[in-house]
Amino acid sequence: MAPNPEIYFKEMPKHLDMTTRSELYSTNEFTFAVAVILSAQATDKKVNEVTPALFAIADTPEKMLDLGEEGLKKHIKVISFFNNKAKNIIGLASALNHGAQSPDYKFPLKYHDVDELMKLPGIGRKTANVVMNVLWGAPMVGVDTHVFRLSHRFGWTDKNDNTPDKVERKLLKIVPKKYHGMVNHVMVLHGRYICKALRPKCADCPVARFCDAADKSIL
Numbered sequence: 001m002a003p004n005p006e007i008y009f010k011e012m013p014k015h016l017d018m019t020t021r022s023e024l025y026s027t028n029e030f031t032f033a034v035a036v037i038l039s040a041q042a043t044d045k046k047v048n049e050v051t052p053a054l055f056a057i058a059d060t061p062e063k064m065l066d067l068g069e070e071g072l073k074k075h076i077k078v079i080s081f082f083n084n085k086a087k088n089i090i091g092l093a094s095a096l097n098h099g100a101q102s103p104d105y106k107f108p109l110k111y112h113d114v115d116e117l118m119k120l121p122g123i124g125r126k127t128a129n130v131v132m133n134v135l136w137g138a139p140m141v142g143v144d145t146h147v148f149r150l151s152h153r154f155g156w157t158d159k160n161d162n163t164p165d166k167v168e169r170k171l172l173k174i175v176p177k178k179y180h181g182m183v184n185h186v187m188v189l190h191g192r193y194i195c196k197a198l199r200p201k202c203a204d205c206p207v208a209r210f211c212d213a214a215d216k217s218i219l
Helices: 005-015 029-039 044-057 061-076 082-096 125-136 145-153 164-174 177-193
Strands: none
Touching (some): 005 177, 029 044, 029 082, 029 125, 044 061, 125 164, 125 177, 145 164, 145 177
């Protein structure tokens, strides 16, 4: 049988670092959103190679605009789709460039709403969900490659759930509400380090005894 969501989200957090909500490097709410935009179709490790130097000089919307699109590209050129991401990040900075801005930049409260957040350049559904969940503890599920893969591997979703939006809706339906706030963190870390796409480390998995996935490693 597949691991029951109740058992999975009760057991897995005991074996993960639940204090760090994301492994992306950031210094404030604006830089976290930028890091999430950069992480699309790129690994957190690769993003974290460039963001410390970038955020040292551009950690607010105003400073990012001062850096400019071409200046930003020089910092992120090793990241996939850097041209489009640079355009979106500068657009985001322009939309947020108002009022006093300190190194402890925080989004205006109006953006603590997923629909308003998605109106900003570069902020799609997944990015909005991750920002809402990590920064403000909202019970949102950003479906990245790990969440998508594990939900299918466990049988929580099926072949008809073939888009991130469909997987998100299914997970919010089958996972008990009390665990919605941790779905992203738990599944991403589990998928990144243990339940990998190739050669999953089933011998190290705390819920392996509940799992009979077709591509499960032989223990």
